[in-house]
Amino acid sequence: MYPSFSPNNIHTQFLFLTGKGGVGKTSTxxxxxxALADSGKKVLLISTDPASNLQDVFGIELTSSPKAVPTVKNLFASNIDPESSAKAYRESVVGPYRDKFLESVIATMEEQLSGACTVEIAxxxxxxxxxxxxxxxxxxxHIIFDTAPTGHTLRLLQLPTAWNGFLEESTHGASCLGPLSGLADKKDxxxxxxxxxxxxTETTLILVxxxxxSALLEADRASKELKEIGIKNQMLIVNxxxxxxxxxDKISSAFYNRQKDALKQMPENLKEAIAYSLPYVxxxxTGVENLRSLFKPYEVPTTELNIENQSNNLPGLQAIINDFSANKTKLIFTMGKGGVGKTTIASAIAVGLVEKGHRVHLTTTDPAAHLDYQFQSNKLNQNLTISSINPKVEVEKYKAEVIAKSSKDLDEAGLAYLKEDLxxxxxxxxxxxxxxxxxxxxxxxxxxxxxxxxTGHTLLLLDASESYSKEIARSTGGEVPDNAKxxxxxxRNPKETAIVIVTLAEATPVLEASRLQDDLRxxxxxxxxxxxxxxxxxxxxNDPILxxxxxxxxxxxxxANxxxxxxxxxxxxxHEEMVGYEKLKSFVR
Known part of the structure; x- marks a missing residue:
């Protein structure tokens, strides 16, 4: 369907790779x-991905300074730890105020600077x-960056107001960035x-x-965002x-057909990009020889053809449902990155609890989740009700409220910044x-x-607003609604609420789930x-590759376990989607 990707397709000095977690950015x-180093080019590979396993891939310790990879002539690597960078950045912004403000205010400032955008800025x-x-x-x-900045972050940095201390005085809500004053000397x-x-002529953006x-939709979103700010030399790799x-083999056929169907639904914008593929291996x-094999025709090694299936002793979904039923859990959240199956798991938990005789209300805030599709408009059990919260509608309503409260105090440049910050x-x-x-x-x-x-960061922002709204009136225009309080x-009450983290048995989804758990804790x-x-x-x-x-x-x-x-x-x-009440019921079993 697509020609195989080859490093010969690269013609610029700088390469940036972007894509949702778990798509294979780091391995690509x-x-x-x-491959470029093997062809005689001198290459620097830099990772800014907090989930990166660059050190594991090459089997060497890396720092933010370039280091020669001993097993590959001409290749140098660097691993920037964005969490450490963000910590240093936070301290550069907050440090000067530690002796001037109350401890509670400093705590709130630090939380303002704990969001994903701050990590990306750093x-x-x-x-x-x-x-x-x-x-x-x-x-x-060639200099290759594993992970590109988002369009949102780059647009913020291009706004003149980002550099004039506006955020130090901002009292609206939702900012992930906190004060940008620490970067004021770096505008040029x-x-x-x-x-x-x-x-x-200098940079190629590779959408992996x-x-x-879900991965195609994320690549499409990133592509559009980055085109908006002029990064138009884009290439797509379907990994x-x-x-x-x-x-x-039913699993093998279904796996193949599901991939084929997903590619038929590729957004029109992505179809405009030059596209290549890499095989499912x-x-x-990890290891240089395996990396070299990726661009060669793939055959399953003969040693893998006779692998015996091994059973797992971990419980299934029914154990979770029994736990929630027995403990009279009232509020259940499913959390995780896009594409891991949160909606199906949430729906199955709801159906399983209904089958145990409980009354259940199921709702989603995931814009990609369609509960109508999940249940196929089937006649539902009378103990199950469903609703859907449309994030776009809620965000527009929220932004309108914030802008209405703040616009009278802002000039045109300040208003432009506020809108982008939102x-x-x-x-x-x-x-x-x-x-x-x-x-x-x-x-x-x-x-x-x-x-x-x-996320835990957002909950802490709301909590900060609730506790310190007189000192820093942020998060919801200075007002937290009573039901949110x-x-x-x-x-936070484990007797009432349970969080279910959904992930996949792969490196990046597990590492991201672990960070999500740390954030919640x-x-x-x-x-x-x-x-x-x-x-x-x-x-x-019985498919040898699978x-x-x-x-x-x-x-x-x-x-994980x-x-x-x-x-x-x-x-x-x-091998099939669990849609409709009856199929979800059998899924639980």
Whole structure:
């Protein structure tokens, strides 16, 4: 369908890879770097991804300074830790005020600077030096960045108001960035970096995706955002494409057909990009020889053809439902990154509890989730009610409220900044939080299952607003609605509320789920269950590639079960979608 990707397709000095977690950005970046270095080019590979396993891939310790990879001539690597960068950035902003403000105010300032956007700004600050330092640039034929900045972050940095201290005085809500005063002396440097990014003779943006709908939608969103600010030299790599399938194996056929159907739904914008593919491989993409194999025709090693299926002793979904039923849990959240199957798991938990005789209300805040589709408009059990919260509607309503409150005090430039700042991911979480607080408030006699919840960072922002609104009137225009105030302690109460983290048995989804759990624990919320969804190791597939891939899953299943989760359940990869009440009922069994 697509020609195989080759490093010969690269014609610019700078390469930026972007895509949703788990699509294979790091392995694609590493394999490309190795291939270019093998061809005689001097290459620098830089990761700014907090989930990056660059050190594991090459088997060496890395820092923010370039280091030669001993097993690959001409290849140098650097691993920028964005969390450490963000910590240093936070201290540079907050430090000067520690002796001037109350401890409670300092705590709130630090939380303002704990969001995803701050981490990204700090990472961008680090790799700007690689883009604009002529001494570094002239040393290398190619500089490859594993993870590109989002369009939202780059637009913020291009707004003049971002540099005039506006945020120090801002009293609106939702900002993930906090004060930008710490970057005021770098305006020209950032401007130069954005110029390099948008120059098609210098930079190629590689959109990495999997052949599944959610990954394609994320790649499309990133593509559009970055085109808006002039980064138009884009290339698409469809990673993990199953080349052949075993027609006698139900799992293999379904896997192949589901990929094919997803690609038929590719957004029109992505169809305009030059597209290549990389094969679905059974081996782990660590070690230089495995990386070199990625761009060669793939054959399953003969040692993998006779692998025996191994059973797992982890419980299934029924154990979770029995737990919630026995403990009279009133509020259940499913959380996790896009594409891990949160909506299906939330729907199945709701159906399982209804089948146990409970009254259940199921709602979603996930814009990609369609509960009407999930239930196929089937006649529902009378004990199940369903609603859907539209994030776009809630965000527009919230933004209108904030702008109305703040606009009288702002000039045109300040208003432009405010509008862009309200594009922050936290804006949606806060707006949606208020909306589902209303749903929870009116369903005291039912179990409420909510598909997608706010992060610990957003909850802490709301908590900060509740506690310190007189000193820093942020988060919801200075006012936290009463039902939201009641919901915060309810979410923290393990006798009433349970968080279910949904993930996949792969490196990036597990690492991201672990960070999500850490984030929630900062907000004094401890997830009760992890669900490892769509596991090939829990199927009886006889397809050699899929069986071999199932073996690779074991490491991440053990990591989640033994080190990360309080309780862990395993759900097999299913050869059909679980849509309709009856199928969800059988799924639970």
């Amino acid at each position: 970046a590493c394999a490309t770097a190795v 990472a961008f600050d680090e790799f700007t030096s690689f883009l604009t330092n002529s001494e570094i640039v002239k040393q290398y034929d 440097l950032y401007s130069s970096a954005v110029s390099v990014l948008s120059n098609p 995706t999997r052949p599944d709908v 993990g494409l199953l080349q052949n399938h075993n027609e006698e 059974s081996y782990s993409l 594009e922050s991911p936290c804006t949606e979480e806060i707006a949606v939080f208020q909306a589902f607080a209303e749903v929870v408030a009116r369903t005291e006699n039912e179990i409420v299952v909510i598909d997608t919840a706010p 009641r919901l915060l302690p309810q979410i 900062r907000a004094k919320i401890n997830p009760k269950w992890w669900v490892i969804n769509q596991s090939l190791s829990a199927t009886n597939t 069986k071999s891939k199932a073996m690779v899953e074991k490491e991440w299943i053990n990591e 033994e080190k990360l989760a309080e309780k862990c359940a395993l759900i097999p990869w299913l």
